[in-house]
Amino acid sequence: xxxxxxxxxxxxxxxxxxxxxxxxxxxxxxxxxxxxxxxxxxxxxxxxxxxxxxxxxxxxxxxxxxxxxxxxxxxxxxxxxxxxxxxxxxxxxxxxxxxxxxxxxxxxxxxxxxxxxxxxxxxxxxxxxxxxxxxxxxxxxxxxxxxxxxxxxxxxxxxxxxxxxxxxxxxxxxxxxxxxxxxxxxxxxxxxxxxxxxxxxxxxxxxxxxxxxxxxxxxxxxxxxxxxxxxxxxxxxxxxxxxxxxxxxxxxxxxxxxxxxxxxxx
Numbered sequence: 001x002x003x004x005x006x007x008x009x010x011x012x013x014x015x016x017x018x019x020x021x022x023x024x025x026x027x028x029x030x031x032x033x034x035x036x037x038x039x040x041x042x043x044x045x046x047x048x049x050x051x052x053x054x055x056x057x058x059x060x061x062x063x064x065x066x067x068x069x070x071x072x073x074x075x076x077x078x079x080x081x082x083x084x085x086x087x088x089x090x091x092x093x094x095x096x097x098x099x100x101x102x103x104x105x106x107x108x109x110x111x112x113x114x115x116x117x118x119x120x121x122x123x124x125x126x127x128x129x130x131x132x133x134x135x136x137x138x139x140x141x142x143x144x145x146x147x148x149x150x151x152x153x154x155x156x157x158x159x160x161x162x163x164x165x166x167x168x169x170x171x172x173x174x175x176x177x178x179x180x181x182x183x184x185x186x187x188x189x190x191x192x193x194x195x196x197x198x199x200x201x202x203x204x205x206x207x208x209x210x211x212x213x214x215x216x217x218x219x220x221x222x223x224x225x226x227x228x229x230x231x232x233x234x235x236x237x238x239x240x241x242x243x244x245x246x247x248x249x250x251x252x253x254x255x256x257x258x259x260x261x262x263x264x265x266x
Contacts, residue, residue, distance in 0.1 A: 080131045094138055
């Protein structure tokens with residue numbers, strides 16, 4: 001996105017260009033409480049549905065759900081640090097997942113634009129989503145490699161001449177989910193958020209899995225709406241509404257029960 005908060009359009013790359021879950025069982029005192037409070041320059045969430053001035057209900061949760069929320073919030077609070085060796089290693093892993101047959105010349109390279117970053121240094125784009133947005137992309141690449149490649153290369157459906165940028169869209173999805181699920185709050189203040197915490201207490205990877213589902217749903221809605229880059233905000237809002245509806249279905253006991261989960265391919 002540019003400095004005005006709008007997405008930078010990426011012209012569709014020709015197809016000829018080839019490049020575990022667990023439950024929370026600790027005590028709340030084992031995890032330090034933290035609250036995410038960031039909005040990256042040039043990255044504005046397009047999906048806020050309520051005004052801050054409106055009163056919001058509060059939902060109680062169990063000690064186990066509290067632990068899970070605190071652990072997720074601690075991940076959300078970690079900024080991407082380009083000087084951190086672990087963060088550098090994760091970024092290299094992302095490149096290798098995207099382009100396994102092409103060696104990365106350096107962490108600052110024009111080649112990053114091929115993945116949908118705004119410039120040659122991806123660290124500037126992570127300011128909106130933090131390190132967890134990189135972890136989300138890696139989770140998608142590791143657990144659903146076919147979907148990862150399909151999304152990266154825009155391999156499914158009839159594509160627009162000007163497509164959304166894969167990587168920057170991924171960061172925006174992370175940020176949207178944090179807002180939609182109200183993960184910065186001390187306790188859930190929406191039925192959707194409370195429902196997600198129940199799922200999170202059964203699967204610590206629930207946020208990462210929901211991210212994968214969301215990315216595929218976004219692309220699915222993009223194709224259904226015959227969208228181009230000017231329509232990205234509308235597609236994101238439509239994606240959020242669909243996710244909220246699915247999370248509140250009566251028969252959802254795990255994220256794999258969501259209708260949109262079936263869009264994913266390994």
